[in-house]
């Protein structure tokens with residue numbers, strides 16, 4: 163299949179304060195690609211550079227070296243084709259929920275008339291079950307509702323690529339669960355291409371086609387790309403029964419607890435060949451196990 167997004171040899175370095183010509187490498191040799199319609203999550207310990215990679219993809223921040231190519235074009239600056247959802251919603255506080263979304267739609271779809279804009283805004287607000295809150299101001303909403311408005315706004319713009327930086331990190335577990343379920347539903351309908359940072363392994367397995375795993379910083383790498391071979395759309399109560407669920411979950415936990423720091427040490431000691439990273443890890447469905455289970 164044709165690659166939609168290609169990231170080659172990305173590196174980010176910062177000058178060390180007070181030391182001339184000395185740099186700290188946050189990450190380097192980061193190479194991966196995404197297909198249209200894919201949902202890719204990235205997981206790694208705090209400080210390894212996930213947000214920096216996402217900001218590079220958004221065009222909000224430039225890498226020190228390397229290339230990002232989306233739809234055969236170099237990513238150099240922000241564009242409405244790349245939507246971003248951060249942890250804290252970024253709604254305009256003086257505009258109602260509906261007006262927040264209408265304004266965004268009007269910026270992107272210049273040919274739509276007033277009616278068309280309103281119809282599109284209401285369609286996406288309905289999708290996140292916020293029809294009753296359309297005239298409220300952001301401060302009148304709960305954290306979960308605000309984040310749902312953010313999601314509605316991002317999907318209403320149908321960007322070529324949607325980037326999400328720990329979008330549900332600030333929400334309580336119950337609200338987070340509900341929004342994740344909504345996201346499963348919306349992604350199933352829209353087939354939106356998504357790159358998402360999360361620290362929640364279960365969230366990543368519920369949502370992603372693939373999970374990129376990073377080693378610890380500094381000098382972090384995208385080490386592995388784990389394929390989530392569980393049919394979509396997924397349901398949190400059902401996926402845990404899938405034969406691959408705990409295999410994948412245990413694998414991810416082991417990577418984060420043991421492997422990510424060991425690889426970081428090996429990289430610092432130049433004890434590892436990173437030229438073929440990320441390695442693809444897949445968990446094929448084992449027919450015999452399935453037969454046994456029946």
Ligand SMILES: Nc1ncnc2c1ncn2[C@@H]1O[C@H](COP(=O)(O)OP(=O)(O)O)[C@@H](O)[C@H]1O
Nearest residue numbers: 176188206207208209210211212213214215379
């Ligand atoms: N302006 C800066 N100067 C130096 N180091 C920075 C700067 N901005 C970010 N960093 C460092 O880059 C690293 C990666 O940050 P970030 O991308 O936010 O990590 P993550 O999202 O994985 O937690 C962190 O260790 C952070 O301290």
Ligand SMILES: [Mg+2]
Nearest residue numbers: 212213214327
């Ligand atoms: Mg971050």
